[in-house]
Amino acid sequence: MLATAIIMFREVLEAALIIAIVLGASRGIVGHGRWVAAGVGMGLLGASIVAILAAEISSTFSGNGQAILDAGILLSAVAMLTWHNVWMSAHGRQLAARLSAVGADVQTGRRPLAALLVITLVAVMREGSEAVLFLWAIAAGGGQNVNMVLGGVGGVAAGVLVGFLLYRGLLRIPARHFFSITSWLILLLAAGLAAQAAGFLNQAGLLPALGNTVWNTSHILSQTSLTGQFLHILVGYVARPSGIQLVFYVGTLLTILLLMRSREWRRMTRVRAEEGTPGISD
Amino acid sequence: MLFRFMLAVALPGAFALSGFALAADPLPVLVIHGQQFEPRELALLAGTKLKLVVRNRDALPAEFESYDLSREVLVPANSEVTIYVGPLEPGRYQFFNDFNRAMQGTVVAKRN
Numbered sequence: 001m002l003a004t005a006i007i008m009f010r011e012v013l014e015a016a017l018i019i020a021i022v023l024g025a026s027r028g029i030v031g032h033g034r035w036v037a038a039g040v041g042m043g044l045l046g047a048s049i050v051a052i053l054a055a056e057i058s059s060t061f062s063g064n065g066q067a068i069l070d071a072g073i074l075l076s077a078v079a080m081l082t083w084h085n086v087w088m089s090a091h092g093r094q095l096a097a098r099l100s101a102v103g104a105d106v107q108t109g110r111r112p113l114a115a116l117l118v119i120t121l122v123a124v125m126r127e128g129s130e131a132v133l134f135l136w137a138i139a140a141g142g143g144q145n146v147n148m149v150l151g152g153v154g155g156v157a158a159g160v161l162v163g164f165l166l167y168r169g170l171l172r173i174p175a176r177h178f179f180s181i182t183s184w185l186i187l188l189l190a191a192g193l194a195a196q197a198a199g200f201l202n203q204a205g206l207l208p209a210l211g212n213t214v215w216n217t218s219h220i221l222s223q224t225s226l227t228g229q230f231l232h233i234l235v236g237y238v239a240r241p242s243g244i245q246l247v248f249y250v251g252t253l254l255t256i257l258l259l260m261r262s263r264e265w266r267r268m269t270r271v272r273a274e275e276g277t278p279g280i281s282d
Numbered sequence: 283m284l285f286r287f288m289l290a291v292a293l294p295g296a297f298a299l300s301g302f303a304l305a306a307d308p309l310p311v312l313v314i315h316g317q318q319f320e321p322r323e324l325a326l327l328a329g330t331k332l333k334l335v336v337r338n339r340d341a342l343p344a345e346f347e348s349y350d351l352s353r354e355v356l357v358p359a360n361s362e363v364t365i366y367v368g369p370l371e372p373g374r375y376q377f378f379n380d381f382n383r384a385m386q387g388t389v390v391a392k393r394n
Contacts, residue, residue: 007383055359055361058358063362064365067365130380133358134381137381199354200354203352203355204365204366205333209331209368212351212369212370222349224349240349241352242352
């Protein structure tokens with residue numbers, strides 16, 4: 001029962017933490033809760049479909065279908081997180097102003113709500129399909145069913161609770177620091193997911209490893225430990241990273257940073273130009 | 283001219299031979315049976331990229347996972363998957379079944 005609870009907890013934890021960060025980062029965008037909830041619903045549906053088709057998916061692309069699907073899912077999440085963060089770098093200041101000055105009407109323009117839906121869907125689908133398969137296996141296995149189902153439910157509840165606690169913790173951050181902290185969190189999260197995708201593409205033989213163990217810190221911080229697990233999900237910690245994982249991690253980090261900065265520069269030059277116009281006529 | 287002719291004959295011949303050698307050299311297989319890995323310790327060649335077959339003979343799905351090899355692959359019940367591993371440095375690499383962590387094993391990478 002405890003083993004079941006731990007496995008289900010770990011499966012749910014990753015999706016729960018991603019949802020908590022995304023939900024926190026999109027704070028102030030009207031309707032964000034509804035889009036995230038829709039993403040969870042569609043993700044659960046997708047997870048069930050993936051679980052049912054698991055055997056077929058595995059046998060496609062000469063046995064690499066699953067790794068390719070996983071990589072695709074992760075990379076689409078990275079793309080959506082990038083869009084979200086770049087959008088927030090242009091509008092975060094307005095949202096922060098609205099958070100601190102209640103009632104201020106802020107024009108937010110095109111909102112990254114579709115991105116929220118896709119990020120949630122993808123997180124729930126990937127982790128959920130494993131959870132569904134696992135629970136299915138228990139149900140098929142017979143024996144101490146009731147105990148194991150209880151353990152599974154307990155594990156899911158614990159995972160959701162940790163996600164909720166992180167969300168509440170994020171909300172306690174003062175408004176003026178809020179969006180810069182959540183955008184850093186998303187930046188690291190996206191880089192970690194990209195590195196994971198690189199691992200899957202290497203597993204399928206589509207990318208070279210570029211060195212299997214660039215370093216090994218499993219004796220200092222094992223990835224099996226709870227802390228290692230948390231850091232793996234949140235910032236993409238890998239105890240024995242391969243070269244290609246590092247390339248994807250750093251590449252994603254720099255790309256998102258560059259896109260965010262260029263958005264900010266464009267906004268600042270626009271603001272300066274608008275302020276400058278009356279100065280010329282004076 | 284003669285050289286080109288020899289090349290034209292020799293190259294496909296060499297490919298056919300290497301193809302034959304590949305076919306004769308079976309892929310390393312890791313079997314999941316009775317909630318155990320067989321073998322518990324799998325010897326692989328270090329320094330080369332190779333294919334590994336994970337075959338699940340149980341009625342329960344398994345997830346072959348290894349932090350050391352950074353591999354994570356679902357193996358549905360009564361089926362098999364193929365993954366690429368390496369090129370590995372000589373050494374020991376732990377793996378486990380993520381759906382049943384009591385099931386553990388080790389890949390031992392050795393030089394020829």
